[in-house]
Amino acid sequence: MEPFDIDKIVREKLQERNNLHKPQMDSARPFVWGAVQQQIATQQSFTWYHLAAAVVVLIIVFSAILFGLQRRHNQQLDRLANRLDQIQQSNVAQIDALRTKDAQAEFLESKLDQMEQALAGLQMEEPTAPKEVIIYRTDTVYVKQVEYITIAADSTQSKELTTDVVEKPLERKEVAELQGTKTDDVIFISSSSQSEDPPSEAIKFKFGAFSREK
Amino acid sequence: MKDQTVKELILNEEELTRRCVKGDRRAQESLFNQFYPDLYLIAMRYLGDHHDAEDVIIQSFTRVFKSLSKFSHGGPGSLGRWVRTILINEAIRSLKKRKLIQFNEGIQHLNRSTSEANALQQMQASDILRMIEELPTGYRTVFNLYVVEGYSHKEVAKMLGISESTSKTQLKKARHHLMNTINEKKSYGTV
Numbered sequence: 001m002e003p004f005d006i007d008k009i010v011r012e013k014l015q016e017r018n019n020l021h022k023p024q025m026d027s028a029r030p031f032v033w034g035a036v037q038q039q040i041a042t043q044q045s046f047t048w049y050h051l052a053a054a055v056v057v058l059i060i061v062f063s064a065i066l067f068g069l070q071r072r073h074n075q076q077l078d079r080l081a082n083r084l085d086q087i088q089q090s091n092v093a094q095i096d097a098l099r100t101k102d103a104q105a106e107f108l109e110s111k112l113d114q115m116e117q118a119l120a121g122l123q124m125e126e127p128t129a130p131k132e133v134i135i136y137r138t139d140t141v142y143v144k145q146v147e148y149i150t151i152a153a154d155s156t157q158s159k160e161l162t163t164d165v166v167e168k169p170l171e172r173k174e175v176a177e178l179q180g181t182k183t184d185d186v187i188f189i190s191s192s193s194q195s196e197d198p199p200s201e202a203i204k205f206k207f208g209a210f211s212r213e214k
Numbered sequence: 215m216k217d218q219t220v221k222e223l224i225l226n227e228e229e230l231t232r233r234c235v236k237g238d239r240r241a242q243e244s245l246f247n248q249f250y251p252d253l254y255l256i257a258m259r260y261l262g263d264h265h266d267a268e269d270v271i272i273q274s275f276t277r278v279f280k281s282l283s284k285f286s287h288g289g290p291g292s293l294g295r296w297v298r299t300i301l302i303n304e305a306i307r308s309l310k311k312r313k314l315i316q317f318n319e320g321i322q323h324l325n326r327s328t329s330e331a332n333a334l335q336q337m338q339a340s341d342i343l344r345m346i347e348e349l350p351t352g353y354r355t356v357f358n359l360y361v362v363e364g365y366s367h368k369e370v371a372k373m374l375g376i377s378e379s380t381s382k383t384q385l386k387k388a389r390h391h392l393m394n395t396i397n398e399k400k401s402y403g404t405v
Binding site: 015021025033 | 237250251255264272279280334339342343360362
């Protein structure tokens with residue numbers, strides 16, 4: 001008997017219907033189907049778990065990336081700080097000289113400020129240019145007349161005026177007494193001639209007219 | 215009415231597949247009932263243990279329903295072949311995972327006789343199945359893959375991660391073991 005024959009016989013026999021394991025198969029069927037259903041349901045809901053897990057993983061990954069970047073940044077900063085320290089330590093003389101120059105520059109600057117302030121103060125104290133002001137001066141006119149005679153003429157008497165009528169001063173005033181007096185009263189300058197003509201406008205003036213002069 | 219619907223679904227594999235992909239629970243149950251008996255026997259043939267067979271069947275059907283949307287129908291019986299392939303792969307994965315496959319390299323010579331062939335012919339399918347299940351795991355796996363499923367030694371070697379010569383040796387040993395069992399049964403008068 002060749003091996004091929006054995007294989008052929010076995011293959012043919014296995015294609016026949018048989019009831020081997022039928023009791024176990026039938027008894028396990030509900031359990032197996034239930035388990036399959038449960039697995040399918042778990043797979044269907046697994047999508048959400050999967051999504052949540054993916055989100056968590058993404059957050060973790062991004063956090064890790066950010067942490068890495070921050071760490072690298074800090075390392076670079078440390079390196080730069082160390083480099084700066086090295087430069088400072090290797091160039092102490094130049095740094096001191098620069099600091100001295102800085103101090104001098106600051107001192108000069110402050111001095112310059114002080115001088116500017118002092119100059120500004122001096123300019124404030126200088127007198128201002130006089131303004132052109134118009135001054136009005138009141139002049140006093142002294143009338144060189146010894147006495148003022150006020151003539152009181154009576155209209156009724158004028159008709160009968162005679163040479164006998166003597167002008168009689170009503171009042172006598174000294175010049176000093178009139179100084180600073182303003183009046184609108186008409187003052188007639190007395191004259192030696194005793195004219196009966198009414199005083200002309202030419203000799204009539206007011207003190208007020210002389211009271212001002214530009 | 216329900217039986218008629220199930221019968222229609224069995225006859226039309228494409229429709230059954232489409233409904234299962236849509237999540238139709240009745241169609242899924244119909245597919246399960248259609249393939250469960252065959253898969254159970256195959257699982258037993260590879261694993262030789264009821265609990266292991268049930269676990270592998272659960273894993274296989276879960277994989278079937280998960281991957282059913284990717285299945286392209288290739289004529290009558292293609293769905294059955296696809297489901298069967300999934301179960302075989304799951305069974306081998308289970309055996310590998312638990313490191314149950316051991317391959318003995320020793321070569322044993324088989325003295326064949328026509329009486330063994332006659333005895334084999336007279337045996338019932340269930341007896342042959344039981345004999346196969348009683349084979350050592352390595353022999354049984356190679357015998358199942360080569361003799362029953364029809365894979366070549368190259369394919370068997372690739373599936374199991376062994377050499378072709380190992381596959382051939384294991385097959386020879388499996389046959390030898392089977393013949394010895396038949397001889398034993400003959401001597402006990404059970405065949």
